[in-house]
Every structure is written in C-alpha cells, then in structure tokens.
Amino acid sequence: MSITTSCRFRHAALIGKYQARGIRPVLEDVAHTLSRTGVDVSVEVETALNTGLADYPSLTLDQIGRECDVAVVVGGDGTMLAIARELCKYNVPLIGINQGRLGFITDIQQRDVAVALPQILSGHYEEESRSVLEGAVLRPRREGGLETIYEDYAINEVVVSRGATASMVELRAEVDGLFVANYRADGLIVASPTGSTAYALSAGGPILHPGLNGWVMVPIASHTLSNRPIVVPDTGTIDIEIVAGKDASMNFDMQSLASLLHGDRVTVRRSPHRVRFLHPQGWNYYATLRRKMRWNEGVS
Amino acid sequence: MSITTSCRFRHAALIGKYQARGIRPVLEDVAHTLSRTGVDVSVEVETALNTGLADYPSLTLDQIGRECDVAVVVGGDGTMLAIARELCKYNVPLIGINQGRLGFITDIQQRDVAVALPQILSGHYEEESRSVLEGAVLRPRREGGLETIYEDYAINEVVVSRGATASMVELRAEVDGLFVANYRADGLIVASPTGSTAYALSAGGPILHPGLNGWVMVPIASHTLSNRPIVVPDTGTIDIEIVAGKDASMNFDMQSLASLLHGDRVTVRRSPHRVRFLHPQGWNYYATLRRKMRWNEGVS
Amino acid sequence: MSITTSCRFRHAALIGKYQARGIRPVLEDVAHTLSRTGVDVSVEVETALNTGLADYPSLTLDQIGRECDVAVVVGGDGTMLAIARELCKYNVPLIGINQGRLGFITDIQQRDVAVALPQILSGHYEEESRSVLEGAVLRPRREGGLETIYEDYAINEVVVSRGATASMVELRAEVDGLFVANYRADGLIVASPTGSTAYALSAGGPILHPGLNGWVMVPIASHTLSNRPIVVPDTGTIDIEIVAGKDASMNFDMQSLASLLHGDRVTVRRSPHRVRFLHPQGWNYYATLRRKMRWNEGVS
C-alpha cells in the first residue's frame, strides 16, 4: 500500500477550504513553504478570490488537474473529499493539511507544515491510492430505454435515501445482474474503504482496509434485522432500483445530490481513476485508525 | 398486564383501513357478527363513505370516542396506530382484526372473527393498556418566550430527523432539565414500549416490554458510536433542541409531520391517556413477539 | 433519584481494594480526613492486614454492616461492586474514592477527598439507590424437586455462559412463568441499570437509567439475529434453563462463579435490598455517563 519514491515535484497547487476567509494566514504560510522548496505555486481560483491571496497565479480545478503535479489541500476531510472528487480523473496526488483535529485523510497538522511539506516534496513520503466510486442515475425514457440523468464520482460513498415525508424507501439491489435483496429501509449506502469509516460506520458497517478490493453495502435502519452489511468485490456493478417510497434521493459523499423517481435505476461501479494521497513518512493506516477511533483510550 | 373481566359492551364502532374499498366484505362480516352478539353497531363515517357500507349509523371518530364503549378496527398495525392516536383521549378499548399477516397489535385474523369477537364481547378477553406519548413543538416568539406550534399524540414513537438535503442534524437532548447528550445523527427516536418493535428496533434499539414504565431514546446512525440507546423512566420530560441541520422535521408514528427550525424545542412526555387493547383469551405478549420476530425458526 | 438530607454519620468504615499494598498512603489520608470530621473510623480487617494499617479498630465486613453507618471504599468500580454485593443486605451507604480514572460508581478522586468527604459527612450529598439482583441455581434432586445449590447477589449482572470447549449454550428463558425465547448463544446476561453500562453494553445492550424499574436480558453472540435485548419490569422473576451445551457456568458481577449442568435452572429476581451510594453535591448521572462514554468528544 505504501511506496516511497524519490521523485520531485515542479508545480504545486494550493487549495483552501470553501469560503473560509480566516485561513489566509495558513495558506500564505503553506505557499511560502512550497516556494522555498523550489516548486512553482498556483492557487485555486476560488481560494484566491475568497482569501484575497493574489501573490500567485490562480488556476481553476481543471487547470490544476492538467498542469500541476501535486495539490496541497488545506481544510478538513470534507474539503479533501470535495477536491478529490474533482481531481481524481487527473491523477494528481493530494496532500492534506488540517487546521483542527487530524482527519482520516488530512493528516498533516498546520504546525508541522514547515517540516513535513519539504520532506514530502523531496520524495520522502508514503503514497497510498484509494478506489473511487462512479455513480449514475438512469431514468426510463417514454420512448423506452434508459437515459443517464446524473452522474458523479464519490470518494466515500453513494447513498440512496428516503425523502423526509416518507416512512421508508424500498430498494431492489443487484450485483452484476444477480438479485441480492429488497431493502425496506431509510436508505442504502455503498461505501468504499475510504468511506467505511464515515457514514457507513454510523449505520452499522464494518471498517474496510484501503487495500481491500471491495466495498460495502450498508442498509440504513433496515426493517429486516438480518439485512446486514455485505462486502462485495469492487470489480462488479451494483444496481439499485427505486421500488417504493416518496422523494427518494441519491447523494455522493453527502455533497452532491440528485432527486429520484420510482423506476429510476442507480448504478454504482468502480471508477478507472483512483485518488492518490501523499502522507509523511512513517504514516500508517492503522495508527490513523486507532487515533480517530480512540482505541487507545478507555471504556467506550 | 392482563386482566380478564366479565363486563359487556353495548355500542361497538367499526373502523376500516383508510381508503380500502376492498375491505367491505370483511366489514360486513364483522358488523353481522357484532350485531348477532347484541351490541349496537355504528360505522366510522369515512369508512362508511369509502366502502359504501350504509346499513349502520355512521359516526365521526370523536363521536365514537364519546358514545361507543368498544371499537373494532379492521386493518394492519398502521391503521390501528392511526385510530389509537385519535381515540386514546376517550379511553375506548380497541380490538384489532387483521386481514393479512398478524401484527403486533392487531391480533385477530379475519377467519377467526366469528369465534373470537363474541367471546371478547361477552367479557372473555385479556385487556392490556399501553402508554401514549405526547409531543409538542415549541418555537421561540419574536417577543420572547416559546409558542406551541404543533402537538400530537404518538403510540409508537416521536422522531426528529434531518432533511433530505442535510448530511445530519445536531440535537441537544435533555431529560427533566438535565443535559443528556448532543446527538449528531440522522435523527433521534423516542419510542414507547409499543414502538420499541417498530422503527426504533431498526435503528438499533432494544425491545421494551409493554409493562415497563419507560421509553427509549435511539439515535439514528449516530456519528458517535458510543451514543447507544438509553432507556429512561417515562415519568419525566424529554426536551430536544434543534442545534444544527437543515430542513429537520418531527413526526408522530411516521404519520403526522411538523417542520422544524433551528432553535425549535421538541418536548415529549407521557400522556395521561393510555390505549386499551382487548385480546382474545390466552393472548400473551411474548408469544406475539416470538411470532413476529421469527424466534421459533432457524438461523437468522 | 437524588435527595439531599442533612443527617450526620457517627461511625465510618474504611475499605480498600483487595490486596493492594500500595494504597496505604491513600487510606491513611482518608482515615485522617474522616477522623477530623469527628466520625469514629474502623478499618475492614483484610484491608488492615494487607496494608498494615493498625491505628484503627478493624472490623469484618459483616461487623461493618451491622455497626457502621457509612462505608468509604477506596478502589475502582470492581472493588465497589464486590463490597456492595457483601454489604447490600445491611443498607449501609457507600462512598467511592477512585485512585485512577473516575468510575461509573466511584466518583471522588483521591485529590478531592479533603474537600468532598467532609461535605458529604456533614450531610451535603446526593443519595442514590440502585437495585440489586438475586440469583440462584436450582438443581433437580434424584428424589424429585429442585434444590438450591448456589445463590448470591449481583449489582451489575448475572451471566449464564457456555464453557470454553462448547460452541454454544442453549438456554430457555421464561419471565414470570411465560416462555420468552430459546437462546442459542455464547450466553445470556441479565443486567441491572447499574450493569447496563458494563458487560451488557459490550454485548449490544442499551443503557438503562438507574431510576428505571427494569432490567435487560442481553444474549451474547446469538445465532438468531433477531434475538435482540429485551428490557422487562424488574418486578418479575426470570428463569433460565440450561437446555444444551457443555460446561456452562453462571457468574455474578463476573466475580463469583457456579458450574451448571443440563437441567439446572437459574432464577433471577430483584432483591429486597438496594445499594445506597452517596455522591458529592451536584453529582448527576448523565454527566457521569457522558464522561465515561466520551460523548463530549470527537467521532467515535
């Protein structure tokens, strides 16, 4: 899972948390550090606008994807998810800097930037790649056939869930064309290993190691108690049909949303893209897990 | 929990599942049986309209509450919940007749009506009473203080839950004025013993025996894994404040619904009313539980 | 649940953790504090022997129960459970002093003794009483009938569990003579509210508020997934019959143990005794719960 190489980077992008003005000092600090290590620095255009940070060229996310060979993201896991979803198709490695508590995937603290960033940029890092989900909504056409009305990537999970005014949704799930189960529940989560420690965990799912070639289907508050989470190989396609329930919707990483109708079919498959994270040397998935899950401490 | 008395009934109400035309034959059958046992029969007005059953006087639910001394409900547990919520303030005992699978609280099958109903009406029954929840939404007034903007009874549960576009709701719960927990979750269920085998069970709650003077607070998909269900005495008041989360709503038995705003306070307490169910002789809570939970059978 | 009275105490017993030599300085400190407040101090005989603390009269636990009007226990929750099980029949109130992390029921830290103890002894405390379980093993006699071969109190829980060489135990449970379920599992826990945050919680049970007149039956790793925890009123009797499984045993608070044979019947009922805990003023069950369950903090 982790390989240390000695490559170097030429052009780093700096991306900040959405609409967070207060992070300008941190961004400046990171930008200085990046510059000192000899890489060209560009700032994501929205980040530049929101913070007034105008000393560096600004690029759109797509430009960053095409032109930069590393992106430094300042924010929490939520920010990282949003950026990773946008950049995954460009294969740009990501480095996460967290201002508050360390996250699962943003694991450099602000105060460690001056030491950790130059080390990583000089090639001393642990690289780790995470699988990406691709989800789509297919809607029956009047004239027959299905039409893709929405599609997006998800780093954590794709969720199909009931509307606020419905008591449940009924979902028919298939894997590779084989009928798995009819779920009467608040919803159904399809989570990657990265997402297994997020919403899927709250709903009763297991933790999946990022090196596992699988994902997990976790029903939310299922009427049938034996409808337990199922971990399936991530090589297949998961199809979910909306059988019953008003105002159902589908979301990607709890961030982008599509409304669903009866008869809509949601398709989830593994993306050909993967997200690449660069961690400081010595980084270790289980150590992060123990810290985030508080396994080192007390009773609960 | 169960007491057999030898009282008799004079005036029975007959109430059918909402908008279910097909149940007319069953209703006629039940009405005949009731008449034969010597009680006066009235039919709930909506039931009469929906089914065209015009041979009996029709009464509104409020009239039934005031004038009848027993109500026979034909439908499933959902119908029974709706009727019980309306009639609980009148203390009228309820008898449930189920056309399909037996429910938790509708436990006479259609084919057993001719035998079971006369027995019950002649005083040979197990009477059981269930606690009722009273919930209200209090909203801050501009001029200060709180205003009750919605209130209702619930037989099963009161649920506060997130809107479809929010990733979670944050709820601050107090019991008798003491701070219990801040829940970041899909929602929070306060369930009576009757409701403990419904939605609360799906969300991970325990089963509460109907004789228990308590209810259970069950968070739905809580971010904090140690936020386990808590069973508290039902003598106190539960206050839930909406701290964060868009489009939150409150529902009663998954049937009636109120929209919530930040700062709204939901109050749940035990109603002075109780629901009275009349069961055939030999009825037994645990036997119903085993049948509904499928404990008699195999692996899962 | 909490009442502040203004009574005073005359004779305090001091009891230390079993075989913990190192606690002599703490005990001396506590004994001085007790003496200064004007109460007579006796030391439990084993505690005196283990620590060499010979400046005070020593009493057996039974003598303490009969002669003292308060007992101060120095140790963790495990020590308190053991002492409470011995003293519960004497109705002596208990005060718990914890050297390490605060426990659920030992809630004065060593450093707070000088302030907290005199306040409590002068009558400024929150008194709380907890229900006690009484368990017995009844074995069929050759000549017919059943013989009680073991009985004890439990503050937390009574557990019937499989032997190490068996893959499971099969247990038939009845409440008040009514058949509840046949459990094929690693075992079955009957926990009081006090025990609901101990082993029962690990096995999937809910938290029960100490004011609840109920207890919970939690199967351990049940084969049948729908065999969920059941909370029943604590006024009844729970009977558990060993139907199958080698080397089953029964334990009380995970401390005292009885071996079981096929056909043995375990009976659990509420004891007429209760345990009385004295807490510092301002003590609050939910605050203790939040601290022990780490609800104030992060993700997990």
Added chain:
Amino acid sequence: MSITTSCRFRHAALIGKYQARGIRPVLEDVAHTLSRTGVDVSVEVETALNTGLADYPSLTLDQIGRECDVAVVVGGDGTMLAIARELCKYNVPLIGINQGRLGFITDIQQRDVAVALPQILSGHYEEESRSVLEGAVLRPRREGGLETIYEDYAINEVVVSRGATASMVELRAEVDGLFVANYRADGLIVASPTGSTAYALSAGGPILHPGLNGWVMVPIASHTLSNRPIVVPDTGTIDIEIVAGKDASMNFDMQSLASLLHGDRVTVRRSPHRVRFLHPQGWNYYATLRRKMRWNEGVS
C-alpha cells in the same frame, strides 16, 4: 465465481455425518446413484464402520484425497466443514447433500439426489472455490525463539477466546507486522467469507461475498465500543498475542481446540489450498444467502 466445465469424474468418495447410523439408507441411495452414473464408488472408512455399509471399498480420508476426484458429503454444514478441513490440501471437489434444512454450503436436498448428482457428475455444475485459513500457535521456548505447538486449517474461522473463569481476554493484534488494536473482549474471530455468515455474524460482523479477497476480524463483546469489525486483504498475516486473561483457547471452525498461555502468539494466514464446491447448475450465492437469512420474508 462460477464456471461450468464439461469434465467428468471417475472415482467418487462417499462420506457421511460423524456417528450417524440413521443415514445408512441415504448413503445407499447416493451410492446407487453414483454407481449408475458410471463412477467408481468408495466409502470413507469411518462412515462404512458406523453405518455397516460394506458393499463398497472403504478408504481413509487421506486415501480419498489422493485417489478420488470428487467427494460427496452427506450431512449438514458442520460435517462439510470438518471434511473440507481434512481434504482441502488434496484439491478434491466437494458436493454436499443435506438431509434436513439446506445449509450455506450443503445445498442438495436428499430428495433431489437422483436428478442433481448425475447432472453434476456429467459436468453440468457451478464450481466455486473458497479460501482456507491456516492457523498456528507459537509458544516462546525457554531457550529463546518460538515453537509451533499447534496448527490446523479452518474453513470458517479461527477464534481466540477467554476461558470460562476469566472476565475477558486481552489480545494484541497485528496485521503484516503493523499494530492494529489491543482488544479487551470475550475473544477475537478471524473469519473467511465462508465463515462470515456463521459465528462472526452472531458477533456483529458483516457478510463477505466468497469472491472477496479478504477476511474479517470481529471482536466478541469488546469493551471498547468503537472496536468494530475490520475487513483486511487476505494476502497478509494476522498475529494475535495473548496479553492477559486466564485459560484462553484457540479454536478452528469451533471444532478443533488448543489451549493458550500468556505470551503465546497465534498466527493466521491464507492457506495455499482452497476448497472447491460443486453446486447444481443455476446455483447462486445470493439466492442461498436470501434463503438462509430469510430476507424474502416479513419484518424481522
């Protein structure tokens, strides 16, 4: 996962449930059917002795492994597990015939033998292979180093668990030399996909599809609530050290057992062997899962 080939078989072994005399008629029936399809039939020696079935040559399990090219097992999942554990190193495909309820891995009913067996033997089947665990106990030698004192295969799971007189066991788990967690629990299960629907499921684990290259570590009644099941790639080695707890033991498929001492190290890795099951054409993992988990039916 399923491939239909058109190969044929020459020499079938017939193996019956351990010490089950009553199965002689079934075995005779199966033997006749096998003979009629033109394969040579041998009977496992213990099966022959127990049932008196002397019309066929008898072979030991090792001889069967070396000489037969298919083995027909009559019994339930437990019998199949025991035989598969013995035969896995020989790569002999297994066919399971169940006298009672269909199992997860014994999926031909006695009454279907006459039709299903000839079809399978003529090459019309779904072949499926399942991963096998290899577990060993390493004990420190006085003179230094570790000595392997026990090793075995497991088809379902390897379990390390506490003794009957201990309140818990403390286990330190590593994966590929990386520290994962310190479990204070009743025990720890390492389950294959095949075992994920057995004991691991009872202890709260997820279902793993047999095509998944992973296995799951499930703590049993863990003190730390956030110690959730973890699914890891099955390419690595899991090491479990016994840190604390009396009378701990290790078992394989709940069938073979080794006692453990403090300091013992349990090692689990994937075996180079796999178990091959032959199912009737049209067999489908999810259909078996739905039937065994009762997903087609009602509420619970």
